[in-house]
Amino acid sequence: MTAMLSIGGLWKSFAGFVATRDVSFELLAGETHAVIGPNGAGKTTFFNLITGHLRPDKGSVSFEGRDLIGLPPQKIVRLGIARSFQRINIYPRLTVFENVQVALIAHEGQQWNLFRPGRSLHRQGTQELLELVGLAPEALETAGELSYGKQKQLELAIALASQPRLLLLDEPTAGMSPQETGETIASVRDIVKARGLTLLFTEHDMSVVFGIAERISVLHHGEIIASGAPDAVRNDPEVKRVYLGEHAHG
Amino acid sequence: MTLTMFTLNAFYGLALAMNMFIIASGLNLIFGVLRVINFAHGMFYMFGAYIVFTVAKSWGAPFFVGVLASALALAAIALVIERLLLRHLYDKEHLMQLLFTFAIVLLMSDAAKMIWGTDQYSVGYPPGLGGAVNMGFVILPQYQLFLCIVGPLIAVAMWFVVDRTRWGRVVRAATQDREMLAALGVNVPMVYAAVFTIGSALAGIGGALAAPRIALVPGMDATIINECFIIVIIGGLGNMWGSFLGALAFGFVVQFGTVLAPNWQDVLPYVLMLVVLIIRPWGLLGRPETGH
Amino acid sequence: MPQRRSLIASAVVVLLLALLPLAGSRYAIDLTTEVLIYALFALSLNVLIGFTGNISFGHAAYFAIGGYGCAILLTTYGWPLALALPAAVVLAGLVAAVVGYFCVRLTQIYFAMLTLAFAMLVWGVAFKWKEVTGGDDGFTGIKMPAMISHHIGYFYFTLVMVSLGVAALWVICHSAFGLTLVAIRENSVRAGFIGVDTRHMRWAAFTVAGTFGGLAGALFGMYHRGMYIENAFWTESANVLIMVLLGGIYSFIGPIIGAAVLHLLQTFTNQYTPYWPTVLGLILLVIVLVLPDGLIGLARRVRARGGRS
Numbered sequence: 001m002t003a004m005l006s007i008g009g010l011w012k013s014f015a016g017f018v019a020t021r022d023v024s025f026e027l028l029a030g031e032t033h034a035v036i037g038p039n040g041a042g043k044t045t046f047f048n049l050i051t052g053h054l055r056p057d058k059g060s061v062s063f064e065g066r067d068l069i070g071l072p073p074q075k076i077v078r079l080g081i082a083r084s085f086q087r088i089n090i091y092p093r094l095t096v097f098e099n100v101q102v103a104l105i106a107h108e109g110q111q112w113n114l115f116r117p118g119r120s121l122h123r124q125g126t127q128e129l130l131e132l133v134g135l136a137p138e139a140l141e142t143a144g145e146l147s148y149g150k151q152k153q154l155e156l157a158i159a160l161a162s163q164p165r166l167l168l169l170d171e172p173t174a175g176m177s178p179q180e181t182g183e184t185i186a187s188v189r190d191i192v193k194a195r196g197l198t199l200l201f202t203e204h205d206m207s208v209v210f211g212i213a214e215r216i217s218v219l220h221h222g223e224i225i226a227s228g229a230p231d232a233v234r235n236d237p238e239v240k241r242v243y244l245g246e247h248a249h250g
Numbered sequence: 251m252t253l254t255m256f257t258l259n260a261f262y263g264l265a266l267a268m269n270m271f272i273i274a275s276g277l278n279l280i281f282g283v284l285r286v287i288n289f290a291h292g293m294f295y296m297f298g299a300y301i302v303f304t305v306a307k308s309w310g311a312p313f314f315v316g317v318l319a320s321a322l323a324l325a326a327i328a329l330v331i332e333r334l335l336l337r338h339l340y341d342k343e344h345l346m347q348l349l350f351t352f353a354i355v356l357l358m359s360d361a362a363k364m365i366w367g368t369d370q371y372s373v374g375y376p377p378g379l380g381g382a383v384n385m386g387f388v389i390l391p392q393y394q395l396f397l398c399i400v401g402p403l404i405a406v407a408m409w410f411v412v413d414r415t416r417w418g419r420v421v422r423a424a425t426q427d428r429e430m431l432a433a434l435g436v437n438v439p440m441v442y443a444a445v446f447t448i449g450s451a452l453a454g455i456g457g458a459l460a461a462p463r464i465a466l467v468p469g470m471d472a473t474i475i476n477e478c479f480i481i482v483i484i485g486g487l488g489n490m491w492g493s494f495l496g497a498l499a500f501g502f503v504v505q506f507g508t509v510l511a512p513n514w515q516d517v518l519p520y521v522l523m524l525v526v527l528i529i530r531p532w533g534l535l536g537r538p539e540t541g542h
Numbered sequence: 543m544p545q546r547r548s549l550i551a552s553a554v555v556v557l558l559l560a561l562l563p564l565a566g567s568r569y570a571i572d573l574t575t576e577v578l579i580y581a582l583f584a585l586s587l588n589v590l591i592g593f594t595g596n597i598s599f600g601h602a603a604y605f606a607i608g609g610y611g612c613a614i615l616l617t618t619y620g621w622p623l624a625l626a627l628p629a630a631v632v633l634a635g636l637v638a639a640v641v642g643y644f645c646v647r648l649t650q651i652y653f654a655m656l657t658l659a660f661a662m663l664v665w666g667v668a669f670k671w672k673e674v675t676g677g678d679d680g681f682t683g684i685k686m687p688a689m690i691s692h693h694i695g696y697f698y699f700t701l702v703m704v705s706l707g708v709a710a711l712w713v714i715c716h717s718a719f720g721l722t723l724v725a726i727r728e729n730s731v732r733a734g735f736i737g738v739d740t741r742h743m744r745w746a747a748f749t750v751a752g753t754f755g756g757l758a759g760a761l762f763g764m765y766h767r768g769m770y771i772e773n774a775f776w777t778e779s780a781n782v783l784i785m786v787l788l789g790g791i792y793s794f795i796g797p798i799i800g801a802a803v804l805h806l807l808q809t810f811t812n813q814y815t816p817y818w819p820t821v822l823g824l825i826l827l828v829i830v831l832v833l834p835d836g837l838i839g840l841a842r843r844v845r846a847r848g849g850r851s
Contacts, residue, residue, distance in 0.1 A: 051735065077737040091728035093792065102725040103736040111722035111738055112746075114714050117545075118721030162736055287651060339830065344651060345597055349787065350830045352780060356823030363817075476662060476776070483655050517666035523659050524644075531647050 004029040004166060004198050005050070010059035012049060012222075019045040020056070021222040027166075032192060032199045034209045037219035038242070043202040044086055046219065047170050051083050052076045063166065082164035084155040086171045086202075092144030096135055099143050099154055101126045103161035125161075133157045133187060149180040153187075160191065167192070169201035173208055181205060185212060210234070218242075251509075257388045259505050265394035267501025268401025269460050273474065274481040274493045275408060276452030282488035283424050283445045284340070286347045290331075290354040292475030294324050294450045297358065298457025299466050300366050303373050313376030317458040324454030325447045332446040337439060355471070368468050373461040393462055400459070404452075405494050412490070421445065425488065480523045486536020495534055499526075556705055563694045573809065575697050577802050578704040579761045584785040584797035585711050586754035591783075592791035593715055594747040595727030596646075597654045599779050600661025601755055603641070606668060606774035608634040608756025609763030610675055616764075617685045618674075630760045631753055637664075638752020639745070646744045649730075658776060665774040680770035684763060700761055707757055708798075714750060715794055723747055784822070787829055790836025799837055 005027035012020040019042045027033055035043055048054040050061055052073040061068040068076055091099050104122040105111055130136045133153045138146060143154060152172060159167060172188060173181040185208050192199045203209045209216060210230050217227040218239050226236045233239055251259075277291045298320040306316035331354060339347045374380070379393045412418035423431050424441050432438045457474075464470070481500050485492025500519055507518040532538050559578075563571055587601045611630030615621040621629070641660045645653050668675045675681055690699045714720055723743060726733045730740050763769040772778065781804075789800025807825075811818045833840055 053731075073731075073734045074737045074739050077735055083735065085732075089729060089732045091725050091732065093728055094724060098721065102721050102733075105718045105722060106725075106733070106736040106738045109737075110718045111743065113718040116718055117716050118718045119716070121718055158732070158736065287655075335827075335831070342830075342834065345787075346830045346834055348597075349784075349826050353823040353826035353830065356819040356826065360817050360820040360823075472777075476658075479655055479658065483652075483659070487652070513670060514666075517663065517670060520659055520663045520666060524663065527648075527656060527659070528644065532652065 003027065004064060005200070006060070006062045007050070008060045010046075010049060010061065011057045012045060012054060013057060019222050020049060023059070023219075023222070023224055025217065025224065025227070027198060027200055029165075029198055030196065031214050032189075032212055033201075033215045033217065034213035035200065035202045035217050035219055036204075036206075036209055037202075040221075041219040042222040043219055044170055045222075047083060047168055047202070051081060051168065077162050077164075080163075080165040081168065082159040082162040082166075083168035084152075084159045084170055084172060086174065088148070088151045088155065090143045090151055090154050090158065092142070094143055095140050096130065096143050096146065096154055097126055097139040100129050100157050100161050103158045104129075107162050129157045129161055132160070132191060134183070149176045149184070152176065153184065156184075156188065156191075160195075164197065166198045166200065169199065171202055171204065173203065173205055181208060188212075254388045255509075258390070259509055260502070261388075261390055261398070262394060263502040263505030264498075265397040265501075266505060267497045268397045269456060269463070270477065270481055270500055271401050271494055271497035272404055272459065273453050273456030274478045274485075274497055275404070275490060276449035276456070277478050278482045278485070278488065278490060278493040279408075279452070280446055280449035281482070282490075283421055284442055285344065286336070286351065287344075287479075288446075288449070289348060289351040289475060290358065291351075291450070291453050291478060292471035292473075293355050293358040293362075294328065294453035295457035295460070295474050296362065296466075296471040297327070298324055298454030299373075299461040299464075299470070300362065300371070300457075301454070302458040302461045303371050303466055304366075306376075307371075307373055313373075313462075317455060320454040320458035321451045325451040328450030329443060329447045332443050336446065337442065340442070359468070359471070363468065371466040373466070375462045397459065401497075405490070408490055477519060480519045483533055484523055484526045486533030489533070489535040492533055492535035552708075556701070559701055560698070563697060568693060571693060571697050573806070575693075575700050575765055577805050578700050579758050579765065580782070580785060580801040580805050581798040582704045582707045582761070583755055583758035583782050584789070584801040585708060585794075586751050586758060587782050588786050588791060588794075588797040589711065589715065589723075589747055589751040589754070591786055592793075592796070593720060593723045593727065594744055595730070596744060596747070597650075597783075598657040598748075598751070599654050599776060599783070600641075600657035600659070600664075601751065601782055602774055602776065602778035603661035603664040604634040604638050604752035604755035605759035605762065605778065605782075606664060606769065606771075607637050608759030609769040609773060610668060610681060610759075611756070612760035613681050613684045613763045613769050614674060616687075617681075617683065620685070623687045623690075627757075627760055631756045634756020634759065635749055635753035638755075639749045642745045642748030642752070646741050646748060658779070661774070661776060661779055665771060665776075668771050668774050675769075675771075678771065680768050681763075682768035684767045684769075686764060686767065690764075696765060700765070703757065703761055707754055711750075711754060712794060719743075719746075784826060784829075788825065788836055790838030790840075792835055793838045793842075796836050796838040803837065 003026040007023060007025040010020050010023040023046065035046065037043055045054065049056050050068065052068065052071050052075070056069065063079055063081060066079060091102070094102070101118070101122055104125050105118065108122070110116070110121060127136065130139055133156050135150060135153050135157060138150060143151065146154065156169070156172065169188070173184050176184060188199070189212050191197070213230055215228060216230055216233045218225050218233060220242050225242065226233050226239045273295055277288060280286055280288050301320040301323050302313070302316035305311050305319045306313045336347070336350060339350055375393050379396050382389045382391045383395060412421055420431070420436055420441060424438065428438055477500065481496040482493050484499055485494070485496030499522060503518050503522050504515065507515045511518070526534060559574065562574060583605060587598065590596050590598050608630045611633045612626050615626035615629055616623065641657070645656045645660070648656055669677055671677070690696045722733070722738055726738065726740050726743060734740050759773070762773070785800040785804045786797045787800065788804055789798065790796030807821070808818055811821050829836065
């Protein structure tokens, strides 16, 4: 299997604080890979470096052979990478329907169309995506007024609207109840399988991680301290010491 | 241009710059900590000038008592505005805060009309500073010399307080992360009130000190607020030494512009701002805001 | 379908306005002409504020360019209206495009301050270029085409032009382009991350706003038979900004309502007291403390609460 995402020697510092320390990483096409680590380990920074929101100080990031460094986020999306955000990042005053619709409009490059009414475009595609994440009943509600769990599902729908081949999910079940978590993860797993997506996600909930991840990488203080199959990582003494040992409830 | 003329103009430019710095530094301080652009800052300046006129000329008190009165009056006005109204707007969008300060401008401008009417006033130089000093090849007016001393003094004092004192550290932290500061037990509302008050008092002092140099007319607030904006933007919003540099650039450009290109002197400050912003979009010493 | 309903409502309003000269006094006709012009001006600004989320403090610049441009072409160069008006509008749009190019490199308050700077530059040029613009004295004695020099003729002319302008803006604001602009307003980071080039789109919005602002300015200048430098000063920009906010930035018709209410209030107040600034200041305080989404927002909230109970 070829490496879809290749990262080599990535460094990022903020005013002396090293957030990402010499990270090298390979993601194979079609795999489901979890990045875990304690709070402050640098997981979101890592995602931001991949998706163009931050520029690394050193190192390389390439996706399907193309160098991503220096490209703005909107170009990286067009290459086939989509992400959701840890903090809810939706359009609060638009309806749920419009949130997804505008993503589809942008994906098709129609955002420059001054004449066709926005509300009539991609109605079917939007409906399908909403049904996929289970938000169809809430289509006409104002996005900012949804419950937290449903907003996270909307995040996922917006990410999927860009027809990605690589999906980056930043803590997709953060703040969710156990039931919501289960539903979300089941739905994510089905979508990923149905569309043949490659999934890279960060998580705190270990049951989620060990439930669906094929490979796991552990970040600590910006460095990858272990990477491999779930059992190998689970039993790695360094990982145990640094991370799993801090979580009494695993 | 002879050396005498050049020195004299440079000197006037410097004096203007120092006066402008005193005013602009207050605007800059308020923005740096509260993230509010206070449109009423120009109005505070105007009130500062008019108050020193009333105290020093109408009531006959010494000039510097008038300056003190301006400082205290504007501090009081600012404190009332901040505690009563502005503090309810901190968690609202910036636009709302801006509009609020603009509402203050409107209300204060009518208040000024009611108190002082629409006549033009003037304040003479205070005794002891009305003369000139003979430097040999050039004769420098005393009041402008005074301004050239006071300006840097205030700059250094501000720098010292912000950089070297405990209170200054609190202020600096407030510019970075106000929630963290509250979590650390700092009385953030008091910091905000203090900063708004001091910044506004600087406008009043700046206006009072400007009074002997200029004509006091309605509408002087609009002129000065535009000029302050230019200065803090050129320097970089939130950066005190940036405001100092901006004020210097402004002072020299306006002074030499008046002499060398008299038809275009009103436009030159804007051209200066445009040039600076095209080369350095965030101002000379400014940095892009990380959104929050 | 709500769209058809608003189309019918708009047609009714235009029809009623068209009937005004039959029943209304000269004063009412003139006042309505002014309100129409300000409504267009406010709508154009809202493309930037309400739809894109970028506050401009310098919108009067394009108003002034449209106004002076049309006035000068008609009077100094003797162009026919059919050429002068479009040329003035295009000129306003071009200047907006140039200014916008620099402004959209910045965001939020820096963006706003830069728009102000450019606007004051335009004011400065109008002030200094006495030979062309009349400077401090203003540009007076505009040569009006005979057909519209009578106040009723001009009223109909304004009604037609403003209706066309509003219709065009309606199409643009409700297009895919408009929806994407709203997404940029709501979350520009997210918009970037669905593949939208936010900077270019904001630039386009800026240009559109300036173009229609120029049209409003041209109509304004001809109505008053003159343009004055106050029309380029930042107080004019502040005035139209307040109109937009008063009406409500989150709806299409908000600015129209705001323009009407504010202009009528100002005209009325000026007849009784010279303290219009105080009235305006109090209005602003109310908006800021109580009504951030303006009158339309208030109406929506009242309707929602009524619907629920």
